[in-house]
Amino acid sequence: xxxxxxxxxxxxxxxxxxxxxxxxxxxxxxxxxxxxxxxxxxxxxxxxxxxxxxxxxxxxxxxxxxxxxxxxxxxxxxxxxxxxxxxxxxxxxxxxxxxxxxxxxxx
Amino acid sequence: xxxxxxxxxxxxxxxxxxxxxxxxxxxxxxxxxxxxxxxxxxxxxxxxxxxxxxxxxxxxxxxxxxxxxxxxxxxxxxxxxxxxxxxxxxxxxxxxxxxxxxxxxxxxxxxxxxxxxxx
Numbered sequence: 453x454x455x456x457x458x459x460x461x462x463x464x465x466x467x468x469x470x471x472x473x474x475x476x477x478x479x480x481x482x483x484x485x486x487x488x489x490x491x492x493x494x495x496x497x498x499x500x501x502x503x504x505x506x507x508x509x510x511x512x513x514x515x516x517x518x519x520x521x522x523x524x525x526x527x528x529x530x531x532x533x534x535x536x537x538x539x540x541x542x543x544x545x546x547x548x549x550x551x552x553x554x555x556x557x558x559x
Numbered sequence: 560x561x562x563x564x565x566x567x568x569x570x571x572x573x574x575x576x577x578x579x580x581x582x583x584x585x586x587x588x589x590x591x592x593x594x595x596x597x598x599x600x601x602x603x604x605x606x607x608x609x610x611x612x613x614x615x616x617x618x619x620x621x622x623x624x625x626x627x628x629x630x631x632x633x634x635x636x637x638x639x640x641x642x643x644x645x646x647x648x649x650x651x652x653x654x655x656x657x658x659x660x661x662x663x664x665x666x667x668x669x670x671x672x673x674x675x676x677x678x
Contacts, residue, residue, distance in 0.1 A: 453621070486664040488604075495654055495668035496596075496604065502662045539604055543663030547620040548594075550604040 454478050454542050458551035466559040471527040473554045475540035480520050484544035487516055487525045490553075491536040499538075500525065532558055561585040563593075563655050563669035570675045571645050578641035579672045581655030588636040589613035592658035594665055595629060595640050599651045609658060610638060645676045 455478040465471050475485065483503040488496040498507045500516035503523055513528045527534055535558050540551040566580040581593065594609035608619040612631035619629070631638045638655055653672045656665035 484662060486662070488665075490604075495656075495671055496665070497668070498664055498666050501659065501664035501666075505662075507664075507666065541604075541606070541664070546618045547608075547622075548606045548663065550596075550606060553603045 453547055454481060454545065454549055456540055456542055456549050456551035458538075458540055458554050460554060461552070462555040462557070464557050464559050465530050467530055467532060469530045471530050471534075471556065473525045473538050473540075473556075475518075475523045475525070475551050477521045477523075477542055477544075481542045481544035483519045484542055485516070485518065485523045486541045486543060487514075488539045488541065489534070489536055490539065496539065530556075530558070534558075561657070561667050563657065563667055565653075565655060565669040565672045568673040568675070570677070573646055573676055573678055575645050575676075576641070576643045577645055577674065578639050579653060579674065581638045581640075581669050583636045583638070583657070586657070588631075589633055591660065592663075593631065593638040594656050594658055595627075596654045596656060596665070597651045598654065598671075607640075607653075612636075612638065645674075647676050647678075649674060650676050 457476045485503045487500040490496040504516045515526045517524050537553045537555045562584050564582045592609045595607040597605045610617045610629040628641045655669040657667040659666045
């Protein structure tokens with residue numbers, strides 16, 4: 453199985469801050485990398501697919517970059533509604549593994 | 560609107576069987592894989608597998624193969640996840656989600672079905 457490792461595991465940031473979350477795959481996955489946001493008790497929401505394609509309806513402050521094994525999700529200006537947990541997922545091969553999550557709380 | 564509506568919460572005893580459902584609407588059910596994702600309390604998302612409703616081609620996570628069965632009924636645009644012998648360790652929230660054709664991400668999610676297994 454491909455292992456997905458996210459860092460940091462958690463972070464606190466102020467409204468307006470720029471936030472970066474990284475995801476590393478244990479082997480190359482080309483650009484088959486997706487990012488999701490989950491609030492407590494809710495279903496995840498797709499933010500970014502194909503490493504850098506913004507899902508329809510997702511605010512422009514979210515962006516994704518990377519290819520191969522190293523990927524980054526950037527929130528350019530953190531908003532109060534952005535708290536929660538962020539997950540990366542590889543869809544290069546099955547099983548389509550998720551990272552362990554990065555929890556973002558608002559200072 | 561594209562929607563996935565899941566069946567309600569379940570409380571079962573170890574050893575019992577269970578089948579939960581995920582009803583799709585607003586798109587062509589047979590043209591997208593449907594995946595299942597497990598989330599144990601306080602833990603990360605875990606990919607369980609997926610099914611292609613048109614021909615019921617199924618891919619399971621190796622860690623779960625033999626523990627669950629995925630199926631789909633094209634006539635009523637519904638996917639299912641079932642267990643024949645529940646364990647306490649199956650206690651979790653289960654999400655179904657639609658797979659987008661390009662790249663394989665989950666673009667539409669059900670609200671989740673909470674399954675509690677306790678004696």
